[in-house]
Amino acid sequence: xxxxxxxxxxxxxxxxxxxxxxxxxxxxxxxxxxxxxxxxxxxxxxxxxxxxxxxxxxxxxxxxxxxxxxxxxxxxxxxxxxxxxxxxxxxxxxxxxxxxxxxxxxxxxxxxxxxxxxxxxxxxxxxxxxxxxxxxxxxxxxxxxxxxxxxxxxxxxxxxxxxxxxxxxxxxxxxxxxxxxxxxxxxxxxxxxxxxxxxxxxxxxxxxxxxxxxxxxxxxxxxxxxxxxxxxxxxxxxxxxxxxxxxxxxxxxxxxxxxxxxxxxxxxxxxxxxxxxxxxxxxxx
Amino acid sequence: xxxxxxxxxxxxxxxxxxxxxxxxxxxxxxxxxxxxxxxxxxxxxxxxxxxxxxxxxxxxxxxxxxxxxxxxxxxxxxxxxxxxxxxxxxxxxxxxxxxxxxxxxxxxxxxxxxxxxxxxxxxxxxxxxxxxxxxxxxxxxxxxxxxxxxxxxxxxxxxxxxxxxxxxxxxxxxxxxxxxxxxxxxxxxxxxxxxxxxxxxxxxxxxxxxxxxxxxxxxxxxxxxxxxxxxxxxxxxxxxxxxxxxxxxxxxxxxxxxxxxxxxxxxxxxxxxxxxxxxxxx
Amino acid sequence: xxxxxxxxxxxxxxxxxxxxxxxxxxxxxxxxxxxxxxxxxxxxxxxxxxxxxxxxxxxxxxxxxxxxxxxxxxxxxxxxxxxxxxxxxxxxxxxxxxxxxxxxxxxxxxxxxxxxxxxxxxxxxxxxxxxxxxxxxxxxxxxxxxxxxxxxxxxxxxxxxxxxxxxxxxxxxxxxxxxxxxxxxxxxxxxxxxxxxxxxxxxxxxxxxxxxxxxxxxxxxxxxxxxxxxxxxxxxxxxxxxxxxxxxxxxxxxxxxxxxxxx
Numbered sequence: 001x002x003x004x005x006x007x008x009x010x011x012x013x014x015x016x017x018x019x020x021x022x023x024x025x026x027x028x029x030x031x032x033x034x035x036x037x038x039x040x041x042x043x044x045x046x047x048x049x050x051x052x053x054x055x056x057x058x059x060x061x062x063x064x065x066x067x068x069x070x071x072x073x074x075x076x077x078x079x080x081x082x083x084x085x086x087x088x089x090x091x092x093x094x095x096x097x098x099x100x101x102x103x104x105x106x107x108x109x110x111x112x113x114x115x116x117x118x119x120x121x122x123x124x125x126x127x128x129x130x131x132x133x134x135x136x137x138x139x140x141x142x143x144x145x146x147x148x149x150x151x152x153x154x155x156x157x158x159x160x161x162x163x164x165x166x167x168x169x170x171x172x173x174x175x176x177x178x179x180x181x182x183x184x185x186x187x188x189x190x191x192x193x194x195x196x197x198x199x200x201x202x203x204x205x206x207x208x209x210x211x212x213x214x215x216x217x218x219x220x221x222x223x224x225x226x227x228x229x230x231x232x233x234x235x236x237x238x239x240x241x242x243x244x245x246x247x248x249x250x251x252x253x254x255x256x257x258x259x260x261x262x263x264x265x266x267x268x269x270x271x272x273x274x275x276x277x278x279x280x281x282x283x284x285x
Numbered sequence: 286x287x288x289x290x291x292x293x294x295x296x297x298x299x300x301x302x303x304x305x306x307x308x309x310x311x312x313x314x315x316x317x318x319x320x321x322x323x324x325x326x327x328x329x330x331x332x333x334x335x336x337x338x339x340x341x342x343x344x345x346x347x348x349x350x351x352x353x354x355x356x357x358x359x360x361x362x363x364x365x366x367x368x369x370x371x372x373x374x375x376x377x378x379x380x381x382x383x384x385x386x387x388x389x390x391x392x393x394x395x396x397x398x399x400x401x402x403x404x405x406x407x408x409x410x411x412x413x414x415x416x417x418x419x420x421x422x423x424x425x426x427x428x429x430x431x432x433x434x435x436x437x438x439x440x441x442x443x444x445x446x447x448x449x450x451x452x453x454x455x456x457x458x459x460x461x462x463x464x465x466x467x468x469x470x471x472x473x474x475x476x477x478x479x480x481x482x483x484x485x486x487x488x489x490x491x492x493x494x495x496x497x498x499x500x501x502x503x504x505x506x507x508x509x510x511x512x513x514x515x516x517x518x519x520x521x522x523x524x525x526x527x528x529x530x531x532x533x534x535x536x537x538x539x540x541x542x543x544x545x546x547x548x549x550x551x552x553x554x555x556x557x558x559x560x561x562x563x564x565x566x567x
Numbered sequence: 568x569x570x571x572x573x574x575x576x577x578x579x580x581x582x583x584x585x586x587x588x589x590x591x592x593x594x595x596x597x598x599x600x601x602x603x604x605x606x607x608x609x610x611x612x613x614x615x616x617x618x619x620x621x622x623x624x625x626x627x628x629x630x631x632x633x634x635x636x637x638x639x640x641x642x643x644x645x646x647x648x649x650x651x652x653x654x655x656x657x658x659x660x661x662x663x664x665x666x667x668x669x670x671x672x673x674x675x676x677x678x679x680x681x682x683x684x685x686x687x688x689x690x691x692x693x694x695x696x697x698x699x700x701x702x703x704x705x706x707x708x709x710x711x712x713x714x715x716x717x718x719x720x721x722x723x724x725x726x727x728x729x730x731x732x733x734x735x736x737x738x739x740x741x742x743x744x745x746x747x748x749x750x751x752x753x754x755x756x757x758x759x760x761x762x763x764x765x766x767x768x769x770x771x772x773x774x775x776x777x778x779x780x781x782x783x784x785x786x787x788x789x790x791x792x793x794x795x796x797x798x799x800x801x802x803x804x805x806x807x808x809x810x811x812x813x814x815x816x817x818x819x820x821x822x823x824x825x826x827x828x829x830x
Binding site: 037042045046092093095096097099100102103104106107110111115116119120123124125196198199201202205206209245246248249250251252253255256259 | 317322326374375377378379380381382383384385386388389391392395402403404405408409480483484486487490491494533534536538539541542545546548549552556
């Protein structure tokens with residue numbers, strides 16, 4: 001569970017791995033989350049991690065690293081989401097497929113010795129979810145994801161904002177969607193061991209949703225989103241260490257807090273701006 | 286198989302499965318027609334919070350699901366759907382906060398009590414774990430739900446097709462919508478008992494959507510959905526009972542796994558039939 | 568080159584329906600051409616053929632001497648009809664316009680003064696300089712239309728296509744956009760082809776008209792095309808062109824005066 005014994009000092013040993021992993025996860029989630037929000041792809045951000053649960057559970061049965069299981073199943077889930085989305089039947093069929101993937105994960109975990117604690121860790125995250133050996137894989141994925149996001153940046157923006165124009169200019173919207181979903185799959189693979197399948201959404205959507213309220217240009221929004229994601233995971237780890245409470249709890253609550261703060265800031269700014277502009281005009285008239 | 290009909294938990298499971306299947310079938314058809322599948326899904330997930338809280342308080346989780354389900358449904362309706370665009374993000378974020386809180390409560394559950402199964406029971410449910418004492422309450426709520434649907438049937442149908450049309454005919458669309466959403470909250474908590482909170486959408490939406498692929502008449506769809514739901518829950522109970530001897534664990538596969546898999550299979554079967562009919566018709 | 572766009576004998580069938588029937592016309596640089604026809608007449612289909620997104624069963628389309636398709640697309644600026652923007656999209660007007668330069672390119676972008684200047688110049692050409700740092704989601708219909716035009720023109724294509732740019736605008740805003748397009752046509756020497764179901768707002772500025780009805784087209788100056796006998800031929804039944812209080816109206820039947828008075 002979230003609590004562990006004998007993990008030593010807050011910043012050394014296995015805790016150091018936790019800090020590094022969480023930092024990598026936050027950077028990638030902040031960057032990819034920006035595109036989730038721009039594309040309005042909340043369904044994908046929800047569906048890919050949920051389906052990937054079965055992969056992590058399968059890995060537990062086979063006795064291999066959860067990252068390996070997630071790495072195999074997340075891209076497949078991404079392709080599945082792309083396929084279902086293309087047929088525009090995302091509603092019932094996809095909901096049922098996600099539920100069955102969750103059920104499959106529960107089945108796999110029921111075959112393992114530590115059924116309950118495994119389920120809990122994969123759904124809600126675990127402070128020490130990533131071992132030192134897995135750190136290299138996580139770092140590699142992080143570099144890959146950030147580089148891919150940079151290379152894909154402009155076509156992803158164009159297809160999200162003006163899909164009709166993008167088609168006319170030779171950027172395939174379908175290809176862009178697919179690339180995007182594979183990015184989500186990479187984040188899922190990295191982040192699920194730390195924050196869990198159920199709370200991935202909070203980390204991927206909360207920070208960018210708040211960032212767009214304070215920043216204007218895409219670049220500034222991505223920077224703010226990464227910064228907020230970093231603050232989120234760092235505080236979640238510190239608080240989890242101090243209280244022994246699960247990391248997922250803090251990620252979920254902070255995600256919502258950021259979102260609300262962003263909404264409030266946007267509402268305030270919107271109230272101030274047109275009001276200031278309208279008043280002289282009214283006086284002049 | 287000889288012990289199947291003699292086993293107490295099996296009796297309870299069969300009865301509970303039937304109640305859940307029938308009520309979910311009836312309410313599910315309207316949920317799908319009204320396009321509120323996502324609300325149903327969210328209500329199910331939020332039940333996790335109620336369940337874990339109830340567990341911590343030493344109450345049966347079912348009462349947690351019902352309380353949270355009904356309360357959240359009422360609040361959801363209060364806030365309405367003014368912001369259609371931002372709704373998905375907002376719902377997701379609220380769900381995230383609730384699930385985070387549930388994670389904390391579950392953590393307390395496991396540290397304060399000696400039972401370790403709280404997480405599994407609440408999230409993935411088990412028809413075999415239904416306590417016989419809960420049955421009368423479930424049946425009671427199920428009957429109340431069915432009576433409500435029967436009373437509301439025509440206004441509900443009309444306002445599902447077109448809110449403007451219903452309002453013009455003097456239907457109190459808001460009230461009907463509120464009552465219905467609270468009903469969905471209650472039904473989802475029933476189905477959470479059967480297959481757990483995060484799988485509860487399956488029973489609410491799956492059989493209903495399958496039935497609507499097979500027939501266009503609402504009343505027929507309600508009956509078909511209930512029957513499909515029964516096939517899924519009872520089939521799940523039988524398969525799970527039989528799986529006690531299956532590898533690799535020889536402790537039986539989770540009943541919820543069978544139920545949701547059967548629901549998906551039935552839905553895909555209905556899609557196939559609908560597709561074949563459309564081809565034959567064209 | 569004297570023609571920017573040439574369309575010759577294009578036939579398109581969609582779902583067993585003859586949507587475009589032997590369509591042919593040409594557009595020269597610096598001309599503003601209106602593609603006029605009622606809803607469902609085949610205007611959007613024709614745009615898709617010109618953009619090379621829909622193959623024609625017969626005939627061919629050339630953009631600046633190249634057959635329609637991928638390479639020709641680089642020569643076309645396009646403003647689609649429906650653009651739905653979330654108010655929260657984290658994109659400034661400046662960012663959207665600069666995507667018009669290189670939004671289709673994968674890879675990293677180097678910051679360049681030249682690019683920024685091109686974007687600024689384009690924004691000032693469409694009169695949207697003061698909007699440069701506004702969020703795209705907060706723009707009004709007329710403002711958004713200006714910005715989309717800037718987005719389409721910033722790469723300086725010889726041809727600009729606009730699908731129903733006036734459909735969602737009120738009269739005053741529509742008039743402003745029309746004036747802007749006429750100005751850009753002359754100043755930048757770009758050929759503009761825009762579709763509309765009502766020709767009236769365009770009559771003062773239109774150099775040529777391509778009138779679509781029943782999948783067939785007639786093209787020429789408004790005075791040549793908007794006449795009873797020409798349009799009756801297109802529709803395949805008698806129609807009349809009336810002028811009522813300065814507005815031109817096409818009605819079914821063989822009634823009233825059939826002459827168009829042009830300015």
